[in-house]
Amino acid sequence: MIRVFSHYLSKGLLLLMLAELGVLLAALPVVSTLGQYPVPALLGVANLGFTLVCFGWMALFGLYRRDFDEGLGSMVLRVLTALGLAFLLVWFAGWLVPRLSMPTAALAWATVSAGVAILLLRFAFFRWADWEVLKTRVLVLGTGTRAARVLELLRQPESRHRLHIVGFLPLGGIHHFVNHSLILPDEAPLSEIVDKYQIDEIVIAIRERRGGNLPVHELLDCKLKGIRVVELSSFFERERGHVQLDSLNASWMVLSEGFRQGLLRDVVKRTFDLTVSAAILVVTLPVMLLAALAIVAESGFPILYRQERVGQGGRVFTIYKFRSMTQNAEADGQPRWAQAGDARITRVGRFIRKTRIDELPQLINVFKGDMSFVGPRPERPFFVNQLMEQIPYYGARHSIKPGVTGWAQVRYSYGASLEDAIEKLQYDLYYVKNHSFFLDLMILFETALVVLLGKGAR
Known part of the structure; x- marks a missing residue:
């Protein structure tokens, strides 16, 4: 996940959006060149308009939602419908403003070509989304009720495709509320555990942090190695797009970024x-x-x-x-x-x-x-x-x-x-x-x- 203007976006989804924008930008020029169609006086404006209209309709049909999980058939139908409506709108705009008008055949071939390329991109994207090598490997500190909520994220398609929960470290907890098979038996220093399991991110999910329960110095060593260390509240904010009340405390609200007015x-x-x-x-x-x-x-x-x-x-x-x-x-x-x-x-x-x-x-x-x-x-x-x-x-x-x-x-x-x-x-x-x-x-x-x-x- 990356943060854009204070809002979290999936890196994979952002890359898909940029790739599809590239496809849409290239469609008209490539078709016009290969087919030797006459081009309008304002080809650049016409091409930008075609790209933005297609992209806008796809966004309106929910094709860039992180939680899109309505199946292959729904995705194909939405892409085709969005591009079809975009074709009609761009053709009508060209009819109203002749200097922007593209030959109907060129516009149709550009729309079809863009549609095929976008569907191929999406098939590849959703196929590769489940590759373990592309997922973030997460270690959760704690095995209590707060830590158990992390597993609920795996029911969400956008998190399931991006996260691999490697396991949970008890840190002295007596009662465990997570699947016992996910509790790591290692008692080695945290930095060694992180190296052994190739951890990318550590989530702090323990409520009581006094009395040495939280290994602050070891967490600092991990952070200096480039491992991300996040509070449970920040983790849920990023992954779910909400601030979870169960893991929220006033100090986090006071010290975290955001809540700005001006x-x-x-x-x-x-x-x-x-x-x-x-x-x-x-x-x-x-x-x-x-x-x-x-x-x-x-x-x-x-x-x-x-x-x-x-x-x-x-x-x-x-x-x-x-x-x-x-x-x-x-x-x-x-x-x-x-x-x-x-x-x-x-x-x-x-x-x-x-x-x-x-x-x-x-x-x-x-x-x-x-x-x-x-x-x-x-x-x-x-x-x-x-x-x-x-x-x-x-x-x-x-x-x-x-x-x-x-x-x-x-x-x-x-x-x-x-x-x-x-x-x-x-x-x-x-x-x-x-x-x-x-x-x-x-x-x-x-x-x-x-x-x-x-x-x-x-």
Whole structure:
């Protein structure tokens, strides 16, 4: 994993992205040269446009997600669909601007050639991803409950392809919560164990570090040899894209990088919010009008649903959404989370929730400054009061503005319980710690994918 603008990216996936960009950049010039097709006056611009459109559609179809594990057939279908849509868009752009126009045959052959090359690259990538020689060899210090959570990572495809857990060192622990076959029997110095098992990375997963439990001097020797030494919290942050509450402590939050605020970041984020929200408002205005008419036709007024939510600094504000439930859905005054198959949701409401159309009026909140386009989803005061009493560090998510969409929304399904709130908080804390313009762009792309596939709505 490498860190790009405070966000972790898989080295293998980054190399695949660069290779595919190279393929896309070469496709049009190579086909034009071999086929001796006439080229447009602005070939460089046309080629760059072709590359970016193809790459953008592939990103929208989720082909660069770390956790993509939907099988070979789904990957082939998504690549072909993305490139097909890109071909139509580039051809239409050439029709509108003749100076950018490529012969249809050249554009078609370039698209087909790029598609074949990309599929071959991906077949090779996923075949080699399981080679042991390419995996990071990890040694975990500790055998307790925290260490046991490391094994859960191997259930995730992106970690299974990159990590090889060599074993666990007890370091004096009495109770073992990991598979005993994975506990290393060696009692040699740590530096010798690292050499013997060819370790690339050491993960510190012990809770009690006083009284000499943690071999600090030996860890320093390993680090000076080039072995990576990481805290369990940092390990999960890197591998899962969230801050795991089970391994979290206040000192790590204070001393680790991130959780930065500043005037420049605020200006960039506000500019991003207004630009993206204005563009989406223009594009979706007809959809919003149709949604309003459908709501009135099915269940009358009001069209919009207003509700109090908790924003930055704990300030309460009014959020706007298209009404998707029956009128007086909470007539008893008792707030409750929406459940799967909730009887209070209307037929129109079910559709606009599935397609996220019900969220569009929140653009008003963005323009007013109550919300950002990207950030932790705001919760109702009733639930916030409960969650802050039951979940440590829950209040940290209120250090920045809430968002229309967020890292938790694209990485985790709809939350409707205390357990879901804990899971989503881990992703929210990751965003609060690492938020940047780059991460906001990634979330914007993944939100488009979620909307296209209709995932996670209730």
